[in-house]
Amino acid sequence: MTNPLNLPFDTDEMLAGLRPWIETESPTFDGAAVNRMMDVVQHDLAVLGARIERIPSPMGLGDSLRATLPHPRQGEGGILLLGHMDTVHPVGTLAKLPYKREGNICYGPGLMDMKGGNYVYLDALRKLLAAGVETPLPVTVLFTPDEEIGTPATRALVEAEAKRHKYILVPEPARPDGGAVIGRYAIARFNLQTRGRPSHAGWALSEGRSAIAEMAKSVGVIEGMTTEDCTFSLGVFHAGQWVNCVSSVCDAEVLTMAKTQEQLDAGVAKMMALNSDKGDVIMEIRRGVTRPVWEPDQPGTMAMLKLAQEIGSEIGIEISGSSAGGGSDGNFTGFLGLPTLDSIGVRGKGLHTLQEHIYVDSLTERAKLAAGLFCRLTG
Known part of the structure; x- marks a missing residue:
């Protein structure tokens, strides 16, 4: 049988295939853009002979895409490849962050x-299909x-699909040292709104009560609650339309990350305690979506890590494993106790910025790791 680690992975070929993925911008809130991205991916999967489903979003976002790869037991539970196709970069980012390669670095939004x-x-x-290599377990792909x-729209789908499988692979970007993630911290989101009293900013300023001013005061209070084990960040702020009006409404969003569920619960309590209907400006806080703690060192996950480390030693890379912040859909599958190996994707830097890039040599490196995992994960 062909050694999967010796398959003919080609860097230039992969970059050529990746380019249309990167140049099809797909910010989360633009459902049509995300669906254009899913169209591109659907074509690539169809070429592989996959059976493909498009699953509409219950919230009016983009579709999910579920595909089962050719296999004698196609469609049965086995290995789930779980990833997302939305990015934080709005349409038009390519003008500032074009797809380009400079030596061992390749840039692009969402790359x-x-x-x-x-x-x-x-x-x-x-490459496995082209070489006629049959994986021990059938593979299903779910892109959200x-x-x-x-x-918020696809958690139930992710959890239901994951429960059908023995192993979940999540190719989120590798940790800075190239290692994998075997547990993740909890994350909670909050929607904040201050409501004041409008007035003409020039004619009757003293009659107004600024929702913006009250929210601005809260930024320091909220971010000042940050500790090493539980962080708070106010990352979205919307208010005002006319400069000559005292703003009566201000909306904001806060993200809290904690290493343990107990710490998250305490952080949530601190945020909710900021609700106030006293004084001239009301502060209302509503809890948003939450990613639960994925506790590390679960036996199934640790067995996957050991296998990845064995494959890594054969291809000349070291793969450590640890818990990490920065939520992913691995939070959900790991929380359910399902064997999950996360952050086994490409190496790079600058995600979510206008310097987002990958190290080109990680493409073939990670492709060999992927092929090894697909071929050595057994029932």
């Missing part, structure tokens, strides 16, 4: 998080449209 990893794992399946906003 690191996480289109690069998704593509590499599909390329591994492509809303991970960057906490997976």
Whole structure:
């Protein structure tokens, strides 16, 4: 049988295949853009002979895409390749962050998080099929449209699909040392609104009560609650339309991350305690979506890590494993106790910024890791 680690992975070929993925911008809140991305991916999967389903979003976001790869037991539970196709970059980002290669670095919106990893794992399946290599277990692919906003529309789909499988592979970007993630911290989101009293800012300023001013005061209070084990970040702020009006409404969003469920519960309590209907400006806080703690060191996950480390030693890379912040859909599958190996995608830097890039040499490296995992994960 062909050694999967010796398949003819080609860097230039992978970059050529990745380019249309990156140049099809797909920000979460633009459902049509995400669906254009899913169209591109659907074509690539159809070429592989996969059976494909498009699953509409119950929240009006983009579709999810579920595909089962050719196999004698096609469609049965086995290995789930789980990833997202939405990005944080709005349409038009390509003008500032064009797809380009400079030596061992390749730039592009969403290339690191996480289109690069998704593509590499599909390329591994492509090469396995072309070589006539049958994986011990059938493979199902699930790509979702809303991970960057906490997976509010597709969590139930992710969990239901994951429960059908023995192993879950999540090719989110690798940790800075190239290692994998075997547990994740909890994340909670909050929607905040201050409501004041409008007035003409020039004619009757003293009669108004500014919702913006009250929210601005809260930024320091909220971010000042940050500790090493539980962080608070106010990352969205919307208010005002006319500069000559005292703003009566201000909306904001806060993200809290904690290493344990107990710490998250305490952080949630601190946030909810900021609700206030006293004084001239009301502060209302509503809890949003939450990613539960994925506790590390679960036996099934640790067995997957050990296998990845064995494959890594054969291809000359070291793969550590640890818990990490920065939520993913691995939070959900790991929380359920399902064997999950996360952050096994490409290496790079600058995700969510206008310097997002990957290290080109990680493409073939991770493709070999993927091929090894697909061929050595057994029932």
